[in-house]
Each structure stands twice: as structure tokens, then as C-alpha cells.
Amino acid sequence: MPLLKEFRYHSPATVGEALKLADKSKEPLLLAGGTLVLNYLKRSPRCPSDVIGLKKIKALEGIKDSKEGVSVGAMTTIAELLDSALIKKSFPSLIQACARIATTPIRNMATIGGNCCSRFYWVDLPAVLESLGAKVVVATSRKKQIVSLRDFLSSKPSKKAVVTRILFPRKDLWGCYFRYTKTMDVDIPSLGLAFACRRNNSKCADVRIIVNTTTSLPLELKQTQKLFEARELGRIDPNQVRECLDADAKGTKLDEYRLSCLAADLGNLK
Ligand SMILES: Cc1cc2nc3c(=O)[nH]c(=O)nc-3n(C[C@H](O)[C@H](O)[C@H](O)COP(=O)(O)OP(=O)(O)OC[C@H]3O[C@@H](n4cnc5c(N)ncnc54)[C@H](O)[C@@H]3O)c2cc1C
Incomplete structure (x- = not known):
């Protein structure tokens, strides 16, 4: 069984302290x-000089609702x-998406x-967050x-940067996430599809279709998004969907x- 290599462990109570420690540290x-x-600490040939635990930092906790949207602490x-x-x-x-991630102990x-x-x-x-227009607070x-x-x-x-919160500026978006795995067991996705839109009467507006696992960044399916714009879900020709997907691919x-x-x-989609 791989053993942990030696490093200094820190447990700061504020973001400021964590940043100071990161700035002073070599690695x-x-x-x-x-x-x-x-896993990285056990298996990587490189070892950090300082591991900075974020668990005690209260500012990174909690899910807050406000007029400006929903703010989720990075340690949630x-x-x-x-x-x-x-x-x-x-x-x-x-x-x-969360319900499909790994197992209860990992979640x-x-x-x-x-x-x-x-x-x-x-x-x-990331694909889901991007479909929902999420922003990141980086300190x-x-x-x-x-x-x-x-x-x-x-x-x-x-x-040397700490993500402190994830912001969801919009609460008016409806969305869904599809996830495909190679096996029926607990498995990482071989494809994830996040769809989001505002439902304007029965029509779609501000459509966002994002997929993961194909590129290092979540991929936005721009042609397919356009097809869904101002259309009613369930009433789009499947052949047109496939044509747009081919163009995006x-x-x-x-x-x-x-x-x-x-x-x-x-x-x-309905
Ligand atoms: C068995 C197993 C199954 C998994 N299955 C899935 C899955 O199905 N889907 C999935 O999406 N993921 C899966 N994962 C991956 C992983 O669990 C998740 O991505 C998880 O959300 C990582 O969060 P963490 O808090 O454990 O990060 P950590 O392991 O603590 O950190 C991950 C990285 O992010 C950096 N980091 C963490 N927090 C911050 C911050 N606030 N600011 C700046 N940098 C930061 C760390 O330095 C590190 O580089 C799986 C992992 C395992 C071990």
C-alpha cells in the first residue's frame, strides 16, 4: 500500500491565512x-512542501440565497x-448530477x-454549472x-489561489443532466450532458447545452443550442437535432x- 510522503500540514481558520501560507510555501x-x-499525495512522485487544509474556514461554507442569486461555499x-x-x-x-457522483462516503x-x-x-x-451560468469567486x-x-x-x-464560492446569478433556469457510463456499476462518466433554458410559456429561451468528457473544457454545443431557441420541447425534428449535433461535433x-x-x-426532452 502506498504511504504518504512527508509534508507540513496547516489548518488555517481564514481565507487570508490560507493565502499567506500558500504565498510563503515553495510547493x-x-x-x-x-x-x-x-490519492495524489500517495501516488505522485512529486510531493508538496505544504498541504493547506480548508476545512476550518467558515467563509467557505454554506448555501445562501439572495436577490442576486444563490451562493454556494466552495467547501460545500x-x-x-x-x-x-x-x-x-x-x-x-x-x-x-450530484446524485450520480460516486458513492455515499465519497459524496x-x-x-x-x-x-x-x-x-x-x-x-x-463543471458542465452543469456552466449550463446554469455559474461564476466563481477566486481569491x-x-x-x-x-x-x-x-x-x-x-x-x-x-x-496560490483559493476558490471561495460558486455563484449562481440566475434562478430562472430549468435544467436537466444526463450521464452515460461504460458499466452499470459506480463509474465515472464517459459523457455528461447538461441542458438549461428559461421556459418562456412553453418555448425555450437562453438555451445552454454543455457536454463534458470530450475536451479539457466543457464543450458548448452552439448549433444545437440555436435549434432549441424559441422552440417547444418535444416538437423538434430529431433529424434536425442530429444535423446540428454533427455540426457541433x-x-x-x-x-x-x-x-x-x-x-x-x-x-x-419534454
Ligand atoms: C472513487 C472515486 C469516484 C469518483 N467519482 C466521481 C464522479 O462520479 N463524478 C465526479 O465528478 N467526480 C468523481 N470523483 C472525483 C472527486 O471525488 C470529485 O471531483 C470531488 O468533488 C473533488 O472534491 P474534493 O473536495 O475531494 O477535492 P480535493 O481532492 O480536496 O481537491 C481536488 C483539487 O482541487 C483543489 N482544490 C480543492 N478545493 C479548492 C479551492 N476551494 N480552491 C482552490 N483549489 C481547490 C485541490 O488543491 C486539488 O488540486 C471521484 C473520486 C473518487 C476517489
Whole structure:
């Protein structure tokens, strides 16, 4: 069994303290729920000099509702999201995605911040969050910024920046999430599809269709989005859906199997 290598462990109580520690450290590593980090610490040939635990930082906790939208602390676990009445009511697609992540012990530890910051192409939440227009609050020792999730994921990762909260500026979006795995067991997704739109009477508006696992960034299906705009779900020609998907797939790793999955589920949306 691989053993942990030596490092200094810190448990700051504020974001400011965590940032100071990260700035002073030669090779810092932030630790949230640890579902990925602990594996990395055991298996990676590189070892951080300092592991900075975020668990005691109160400012990274809690799900808050306001006129400006919903704000979710980066240390909120997948299990807490699943338990939240506010998330259930406002973002059903997020609940659908969380319910499919791993197993209860992992969901009790894994955080929304860790899911977004891991930058693995296959994790479930970035596609859903992007479909819902989520923004990320990023703090460094010099500044605090609010950026779109896409800008955050496109930027160079920094070991000296703490994501403090995930913001959902819009609560008027309906959405759903489809997830496809290679096996029927607990498995990481081979494809995830997040759909969101405002339902304007029975028509769709502000349509967002995002998929994961095909590119390092969640992929926006722009042609397919356009097709759904101002149309009624359940009344779109499946052949047109497939044509738009084919156009969006050009230059991506969306293969025939994945395209068929997307066409079937998008075609059946009601
Ligand atoms: C058995 C198993 C099954 C899994 N199945 C799934 C699955 O089905 N779907 C899925 O999406 N994921 C899955 N995962 C991946 C993982 O559990 C999740 O992505 C999880 O949400 C990561 O969160 P964490 O809090 O454990 O992150 P950690 O492991 O603590 O951190 C992950 C990375 O993010 C950085 N980080 C964490 N928080 C912050 C922050 N606030 N600011 C800046 N950087 C930060 C860390 O430094 C690290 O680089 C699985 C993992 C395991 C071990």
C-alpha cells in the first residue's frame, strides 16, 4: 500500500491565512475533501512542501440565497448539495448530477470547489454549472475576482489561489443532466450532458447545452443550442437535432456512440 510522503500540514481558520501560507510555501497544495488529493499525495512522485487544509474556514461554507442569486461555499459537499431544499428547488440538474457522483462516503467528503478545481475533463459538475451560468469567486493574496466558470477553467491553474464560492446569478433556469457510463456499476462518466433554458410559456429561451468528457473544457454545443431557441420541447425534428449535433461535433471527440446518446436524449426532452 502506498504511504504518504512527508509534508507540513496547516489548518488555517481564514481565507487570508490560507493565502499567506500558500504565498510563503515553495510547493503548496490546497486540501478540500481530499478525495483526489489523498490519492495524489500517495501516488505522485512529486510531493508538496505544504498541504493547506480548508476545512476550518467558515467563509467557505454554506448555501445562501439572495436577490442576486444563490451562493454556494466552495467547501460545500456533494451530500450537502443533495440535502439542500434550495438547490433542489432552484437547480434540479445539479441535483441529478450530484446524485450520480460516486458513492455515499465519497459524496460526504467531496466538495463542489474540489470538483471544479480538479480540472479533470470527466468530472460531472463543471458542465452543469456552466449550463446554469455559474461564476466563481477566486481569491489570491493580491485580489478577489468574480469570473465565469469557463474563464476560470481556461486560465492557468494557480496553487496560490483559493476558490471561495460558486455563484449562481440566475434562478430562472430549468435544467436537466444526463450521464452515460461504460458499466452499470459506480463509474465515472464517459459523457455528461447538461441542458438549461428559461421556459418562456412553453418555448425555450437562453438555451445552454454543455457536454463534458470530450475536451479539457466543457464543450458548448452552439448549433444545437440555436435549434432549441424559441422552440417547444418535444416538437423538434430529431433529424434536425442530429444535423446540428454533427455540426457541433466537428473537430471534437464526439464519436458516433456519444452523438447517438445525445441525439436520443435531446430529441426526447419534454
Ligand atoms: C472513487 C472515486 C469516484 C469518483 N467519482 C466521481 C464522479 O462520479 N463524478 C465526479 O465528478 N467526480 C468523481 N470523483 C472525483 C472527486 O471525488 C470529485 O471531483 C470531488 O468533488 C473533488 O472534491 P474534493 O473536495 O475531494 O477535492 P480535493 O481532492 O480536496 O481537491 C481536488 C483539487 O482541487 C483543489 N482544490 C480543492 N478545493 C479548492 C479551492 N476551494 N480552491 C482552490 N483549489 C481547490 C485541490 O488543491 C486539488 O488540486 C471521484 C473520486 C473518487 C476517489
